[in-house]
Amino acid sequence: MDMWFSEVHTPDVKLSLRTAQQLYSGKSEWQDIAVLETPAFGKILVLNGHVLFSDADDFVYNEMVVHVPMAVHPKPKKVLVLGGGDGGVAQVLTMYPELEQIDIVEPDEMLVEVCRQYFPDFAQGLDDPRVNIYHQDGLRFLRNCEAEYDMIINDATDPFGHTEGLFTKEFYGNSYRALKEDGIMIYQHGSPFFDEDESACRSMHRKATQSFPISRVYQAHIPTSPAGYWLFGFASKKYHPIEDFKKDKWKERQLFTEYYTANLHIGAFMLPKYVEDILEEEEGRK
DSSP states (O other): OOEEEEEEEETTEEEEEEESEEEEEEEOSSOEEEEEEETTTEEEEEETTEEEEETTTHHHHHHHHHHHHHTTOSSOOEEEEEEOTTSHHHHHHTTOTTOOEEEEEOSOHHHHHHHHHHOHHHHGGGGSTTEEEEOSOHHHHHHTOSSOEEEEEEEOSOSSGGGGGGGSHHHHHHHHHHEEEEEEEEEEEEOOSSHHHHHHHHHHHHHHHHHOSEEEEEEEEOTTSGGGEEEEEEEESSOOTTTTOOHHHHHHTOOOOSSOOHHHHHHTTOOOHHHHHHHHHHHTOO
16 A cells, blocks of 8 residues: 655645655654655655655755855855754755854754664764754854854744744844854745745745845755745845855865756846745835
């Protein structure tokens, strides 16, 4: 008998994946955690019934939240990752030798241990000597930071539940304060295609533009995301993601990537008209 996992994206749309077996199921203090084996996407991590990532497409997300800001900031040394307990973002960050410190704030210790067991290729990023893991609430951690980080990557799951505080106006204000005078913040911006998700995208962009002088949005194709389409936010105190992009310098690194390229960097900021309209409407609101 075939077994299927279905994630509800809207009342009329589901993502359904045939599963070979359930490898893990547990409940932490923060959330329900499951690991499933699927023929199409390999192992998938499911949190509270939603796919967080899969073996097959996690490289897209991790590369896009790391290489985009790293190709823009001229001299980053200290990075803060909020969430990131799977280690995927840390793994890509460790490709950059100039980074001296990578702080990961992940409240869910069980999530980290599950990922170490079932996704060791990603979790190995947590073992780099530059990585420090703090099992704390991300917003509370930020409140104690001032002009400390060159980059902040908000890798929190979604604007609901225990991570809700990382999508508030207070979060963007605290991120601004925690960054150095030329700091950059990257955050996941969701998918705007379905009407049910559009309001969250609008809210995030409005809050970011109110807190940072430079706020832009870029895109990627992630098959297990709603509509297979995902946005990211680039909020900066000083650097513009295109005007200050050091294309040749980044290409000289000759880093191995599977999704990100120097040409894609520029193209990712060229958004569909309906997305531009959404963002421009929010930029016009006070």
